Amino acid sequence: MDTQPALSFWQKNKLVIKSFFIAFLVLALLIPTFIIMYLVNERKERKQEVTKEISNKWSAAQTITGPFLMIPYTETENSSTVTATKKMLYLLPEELHINGTIEPEIRYRSIYKVPVFTAKPITLTGRFVKNRFTAAGVNPLLVRWGEARLCIGISDLKGIKQQSIKWNGQVMNMEPGLPENSIVQQGISVPLPLDTAFIENENNFSVQLTLLGSEKLYCTPLGSSTSMHLSSSWVNPAFDGKYLPDTEKLTKNGFEADWSVSQFNRDFPKIFTVAGNNLSAVKESAFGVILLSPFDAYAQTMRSLKYAILIIALTFFAYFFTEIFQRRPVHPLQYILIGMALVIFYTLLLSVSEYISFPAAYLVAASATVLLLSWYTQSIFKNWKTVLIFSTLLSVLYLFIYVLIQMQDNALLFGSIGLFVLLAAAMYLSRKIDWYGIDSKNNNS
Numbered sequence: 022m023d024t025q026p027a028l029s030f031w032q033k034n035k036l037v038i039k040s041f042f043i044a045f046l047v048l049a050l051l052i053p054t055f056i057i058m059y060l061v062n063e064r065k066e067r068k069q070e071v072t073k074e075i076s077n078k079w080s081a082a083q084t085i086t087g088p089f090l091m092i093p094y095t096e097t098e099n100s101s102t103v104t105a106t107k108k109m110l111y112l113l114p115e116e117l118h119i120n121g122t123i124e125p126e127i128r129y130r131s132i133y134k135v136p137v138f139t140a141k142p143i144t145l146t147g148r149f150v151k152n153r154f155t156a157a158g159v160n161p162l163l164v165r166w167g168e169a170r171l172c173i174g175i176s177d178l179k180g181i182k183q184q185s186i187k188w189n190g191q192v193m194n195m196e197p198g199l200p201e202n203s204i205v206q207q208g209i210s211v212p213l214p215l216d217t218a219f220i221e222n223e224n225n226f227s228v229q230l231t232l233l234g235s236e237k238l239y240c241t242p243l244g245s246s247t248s249m250h251l252s253s254s255w256v257n258p259a260f261d262g263k264y265l266p267d268t269e270k271l272t273k274n275g276f277e278a279d280w281s282v283s284q285f286n287r288d289f290p291k292i293f294t295v296a297g298n299n300l301s302a303v304k305e306s307a308f309g310v311i312l313l314s315p316f317d318a319y320a321q322t323m324r325s326l327k328y329a330i331l332i333i334a335l336t337f338f339a340y341f342f343t344e345i346f347q348r349r350p351v352h353p354l355q356y357i358l359i360g361m362a363l364v365i366f367y368t369l370l371l372s373v374s375e376y377i378s379f380p381a382a383y384l385v386a387a388s389a390t391v392l393l394l395s396w397y398t399q400s401i402f403k404n405w406k407t408v409l410i411f412s413t414l415l416s417v418l419y420l421f422i423y424v425l426i427q428m429q430d431n432a433l434l435f436g437s438i439g440l441f442v443l444l445a446a447a448m449y450l451s452r453k454i455d456w457y458g459i460d461s462k463n464n465n466s
Contacts, residue, residue, distance in 0.1 A: 119250070125254065171226065343407060
């Protein structure tokens, strides 16, 4: 009578031990994925440095503030000795209409592409109406009309290429600099021939600017009634700031957007004497458009890295079940090599996406990884049917991850549904496996 030799601890628990090894390997492979995340951030910072360098030479993001009037006045203080102090009165327009066309272009530096723009022309039209200076606590008799200036704030003066202004139909020459920087830090201004008649009359203005900038173009709603229309051939705009457009039109040929802002929508008056909190209120009221870069694949690469554990775990899961069904063991070293191939996919994706579009880079990296692992799978299992099933599964998995990283609001929903389906498939495949007897069958065979 033959007696079977007693099984060793390893033989009895081989699958359990290997499953723990695979789980440990999945967690261990997160270390190189974190290193790749650091590499993505490093490359992204390098691109930001290049963008800043080009912006400094071209022109930075632009914010237009104005036009507005700065009118000095004299304030007397009653004390033992009467002293006169020169102060500034800030007067904002009753109406302000802004119309501009943004012409984008691409600047190259090394492998990086940076979008810049020329806004031409930016037209600012509107009017100042009669105002009660007494509402601001100023005696009109103390106003120094001869020192009044019409001011326009420009965040980066380097971007001004052309400018012209008409005040009540009269062409005037603007000068760099502002009387003071309480409202805006820098800009251009022009002295105005005002007198006491200004209080009773309406005064019209028209300003045209040709302005260079990078990434952003903002304006501030200084008019009691402010309207703005912007158009461009750029197809990736992001409308930003305190106010969103009332209407927007996005097409494959560009965008058009219209804003309308009332004085009741902002937190500063139309006439005041002390800047104080009005400085921050004016800055915070800016709105406009950001030209999003279609070449920045770093964010999408980072999002794909967040799903690395899912791809690694499911690939190992497929190998583990194939090993069980075909009764052909896969060596731990082979699992390590497979895991390394899955991790290198992300470095390949990162490097290729710096030269071509992200969808094309993802296709190249995923195809290379699927072909490599399919060839390796055939060398392990010697079965083309298994190779076909595995390559199809891995391709569907990469496609699923690509769809997820393209989503915004629905990524969590579809990701959860996908994981639920995969878990259901795993439970279905494993429902008839004799987990307690499979090791002894393998040892007897």
